Amino acid sequence: MKQLTLAAAQITCQDGKVPENLARATSMAEQAKIQGAQLVLFPEFMPQGYLLTPALWDSAEPFDGPTTRWLAETARRLGIYLGTSFLEARDGHFLNTFVLAEPSGKIVGAVRKRNPSMWEAYFFKGERGAPYIDTDLGRIGVGICFDNHTYELASAIQQSNVDLMLMPHSYCTPTQTTKLIAQADIDQLNGRPGLVARLYNEWFGVPALMCNKSGAWDSPVPDTTLGVPKDFRFSGRSALLDSDGTLRGELGDEEAVLVGTVTLDPALKKQTRPPKYSRYIYPGSAGREIIRLMEWRGSLSYTFSKLRKAKALSFAK
Secondary structure (H helix, E strand, O other), X not given: OXXXXXXXXXXOOOOOOHHHHHHHHHHHHHHXXXXXXOEEEOOOOOOOOOOOOHHHHHHOEOOOOHHHXXXXXXXXXXXXXEEEEEEEEXXXXXXXXEEEEOOOOOEEXXXXXXXXXXXXXXXXXXXXXXXXXXXXXXXXXXXXXXXXHEHHHHHHHHOOOOOEXXXXXXXXXXXXXXXXXXXXXXXXXXXXXXXXXXXXXXXXXOOEEEEOOOOEEOOOOOOOOOOXXXXXXXXXXXXXXXXXXXXXXXXXXXXXXXXXXXXXXXXXXXXXXXXXXXXXXXXXXXXXXXXXXXXXXXHHHHHOOHHHHHHHHHOOO
């Protein structure tokens, strides 16, 4: 049994501005360190932002690019574990890659997003690997945004005997009601990442750290099956749950750093089989299955895009 102080850095990012985002993240990591954090988690795509057009590819990096170097250098300077995901260019493809650095500055592992969600399927592909990183702290499970919401990842985590769960998100929601979206729907969406963290915490008996972005989200989208997003925001609400289910902290929707101490207690670990609702771990309307059609279209567009291949290969030169 050991205690560990964790931090979620709920950052507001600028689309496509990697140096600026990393500079802002440096300040937030330093703030977390001052508050005693031993591990600092940033959201999904912290360096790139969340622009869902081909311009996203311009901010991609090889694995050993600016973000991985920043993780290694900052982790070593502050003496912390440090992780985020970025858009990786590799072998003619783009991947959503989470990387974790340890206090020595060594990169200890990477986990890639399995299931590009909704419009994401137009811009990167998924890759299935081990959903965890082994460290001196123990085995750290990693789920990148939508993956956490799927039965596929939850069942893989169940079989992996993790000691801690990290859940970086880029989760945005509408802020205005419409004929199709009621306030109750918005409230439910805003609470969903926190709900998913709670479910993993209950099923597996390990601390869960969910880190989301903050700020407005305004991007064109390549598929308008569900309409054109308007007045969306990253819902924030980053949260930390202890092994016994105690909520150690939760943020609002503004930029902030959450720091809390949890206990890694092997006696509390469980391997509960997660429920399955189609591909999800929670019930929902049948209408959500239309998202699969969007992802199928996106996957086809991605697969046959000459621009995608040329852009990805350009990073190897």
